[in-house]
Amino acid sequence: MTRADARHLRRAIELAFTARRAGNPPFGSLLVGPDGDVVAEDHNTVETDDDITAHPELKLARWAAQRLDPGTARGTTMYTSCQPCAMCAGAIARSGLGRVVFALSSEQLHALAPTGFPRPAAGDVEYEGPTLFDEARTPIDGYVA
Numbered sequence: 001m002t003r004a005d006a007r008h009l010r011r012a013i014e015l016a017f018t019a020r021r022a023g024n025p026p027f028g029s030l031l032v033g034p035d036g037d038v039v040a041e042d043h044n045t046v047e048t049d050d051d052i053t054a055h056p057e058l059k060l061a062r063w064a065a066q067r068l069d070p071g072t073a074r075g076t077t078m079y080t081s082c083q084p085c086a087m088c089a090g091a092i093a094r095s096g097l098g099r100v101v102f103a104l105s106s107e108q109l110h111a112l113a114p115t116g117f118p119r120p121a122a123g124d125v126e127y128e129g130p131t132l133f134d135e136a137r138t139p140i141d142g143y144v145a
Contacts, residue, residue, distance in 0.1 A: 001101070008032055008079035009103050011041070015056065016081040019043035027081050029056035031064060031097075034075030040064070056080065057088035061095040074098040082109050 008030060015028020022045070030041035040063050042056040057080055064073050073096040082104045084092060092100060104112075130136075 004032075004036060005079070005101055008038070008077075009081075009101060011038075012079045012081040013103060015041060015043040019045070019056075023047050024054075027056055029060050029078055029080035031060050032077045032079065034072060039068075039076070053087065055085065055088050057084045058091045061088065061091035061097065064097055065095040068096075070096050077101060082106070 011030055012028045015030065016026040017028075019028055020026035022043075024044045024047045027044040028042070031039050033039045040060055042059045042063075044056055045054040045059075046052060057078065060078060064076060068076065076097050077099040078092065078097055078101070080100065080102045083102045083106045084100065085106075
């Protein structure tokens, strides 16, 4: 990790404090472009926006996908106070960002969390499938090159 990485991670942690002071879960993130300049930053607003998807990583991935060309996105690094959840990791992958640097792992977060801290997991939801393959593939045929 470089000095610049450490500086950007510290800013992500400051943004996590901003989220917490506003009554939101304490998570913050920023995007640094290929030239080393911060291009965007955000913090968690799940509570204040009444939006379960208002994670900073997801908001920044969406921002990057809308505003950056693929080459620039590939050269961008996201710095975040905690390892992105599955929802955010999917958005980051789809946005084409090239790198993510995080301060706390998910395991470290859960070890620090008090008893009763929400820990959503796919294991809490019953999934069934795959089913109806022949029907479901019809809209996909020819779409994926």
